[in-house]
Amino acid sequence: MNEVIWEAKGMVSDIQRFSLHDGPGIRTIVFLKGCPLRCTWCSNPETQAPGTQLMVQEDNCVSCGRCAKVCPVGAISYQPKVTVNRLSCVSCGLCSAECGSGALTMNGKEMSTSEIVSILRKDEAYYRRSGGGITLSGGEPLYQSDFALNLLRACKDKGWNTAIETTAFCNPAVLDNVLPLLDTVLLDIKHMEDSKHYAYVKQSNSLILENAQRIARQGAKVIIRVPVVPGFNDSIREIAAIASFAAELPGVGELHLLPFHRLGENKYTYLDTEYSMKHQTPPPNQEMESLRHVVEGYGLYCQIGG
Ligand code: SF4
Ligand code: SF4
Structure with missing residues (x-):
């Protein structure tokens, strides 16, 4: 394993302890700043910009x-x-x-790897007992690819379970470096049609779909996550297209449907940024259940929520 650079610094948006989401067991989520996407529904807009x-x-x-x-x-x-x-x-x-x-x-706070690890270490006993560990999230955690790689090396140096929540919008060479350090990849797939993806996410989906294949081939447990956003991808046809793609990925057997919510709305106000989803309501439970059946029809285990 390459040496950990303990003094290497990255820009951190937040660190949340005792999470029961975003991977198995009790986890600490490290939210890194910076994201190349601009999803219209983003609930963490404060993580999009790379700086404070x-x-x-x-x-x-x-x-x-x-x-x-x-x-x-x-x-x-x-x-x-x-x-x-x-x-x-x-x-x-x-x-x-x-x-x-x-x-x-x-x-946004610049933190060294050793500073972050000293926070993560506080919950080491919980990770061990619950099968939990560390999840890198964002933003897109691989936006700060060198720092994310170094932090994952540090976590593995401590023997911790690791997960990443990623858009997969990154250089494939970055994936080749980080994947051997990951136990679980929570991989967002938002839409199979490039034009609609571009309209709502402000980037093409082609790199994401290519990288999804790359990730699935490399051995970490992969869970596909789909934000279900009314008017964007909540039709049976659109979810079926994603489920069909996911079911073809080698080793992938699980897909989570994440219903749209407006919990991040206030943060847009705090940043003086427009929130274009303020009149959008979450998809009804009944609709989510129908979409779950669609996903299960492709032989995938389907969970609603992360
Ligand atoms: S408002 Fe003024 S003091 Fe506050 S962060 Fe901006 S430049 Fe600095
Ligand atoms: S004027 Fe308002 S924002 Fe400025 S220091 Fe006083 S309380 Fe804080």
Whole structure:
């Protein structure tokens, strides 16, 4: 195994402990920043940009003006509530350090591999007892491919179970390096038609589908995950096309249908970004059950939810 570079740093959006999703057992999820896709329904918009970002929760602002005093580029007004000129903001974080009310926070922190591992290590006993481990998520965790590779090496150095939640929109050579370090791959397939994929995801699906074949050939357990988004891919025909593709992948026997939800909506507001799905409701349970039967018809085990 290649040497772990313990001081290697990556940009982390969040670390969530005690997750029962995104892989077997009790897991710690490391959310890395950066994503090459722009899915219309994304529930983690704060992970899309590779660098740190200011998040503004206007309702928490008490209009004290401390943030405006420290902003080096004059990007802040605080009457009647805080607003930030995003075109001027240089994401220095000075305002969030000054704000005591929680109105201004920075998302994205540069962390070393050893810092992250020291957090992961706290739950080592839970991983062992539950068959759990570490899941790299994002964004697209392979956007920071060298860092993700190094972190996975560190996890394997500790003997931990590893999983990744990936869009597979990455250089195939990156996959060849990371796959031997992974026990489980949670692989998103969103749509089989390229034009519709491009319209809702802002990238072609061809690299993803090629990489899906590559991933399936390499031995890790692969679970296909499909976000079910009304108006995008929730018809029987569209889900059947994905299930048919998944069933042909060598060794793949499981597909999860993840119903669209709006839990990330507030984060768009905090980032001053438009959320185009705000009027969309989640798919009804009955519809999800019908889609489950469609998937099962292709011989796959199908779970609703992650
Ligand atoms: S420091 Fe915080 S509470 Fe005070 S004006 Fe700025 S955002 Fe509002
Ligand atoms: S992050 Fe820096 S540049 Fe941006 S608003 Fe805050 S203090 Fe100003």
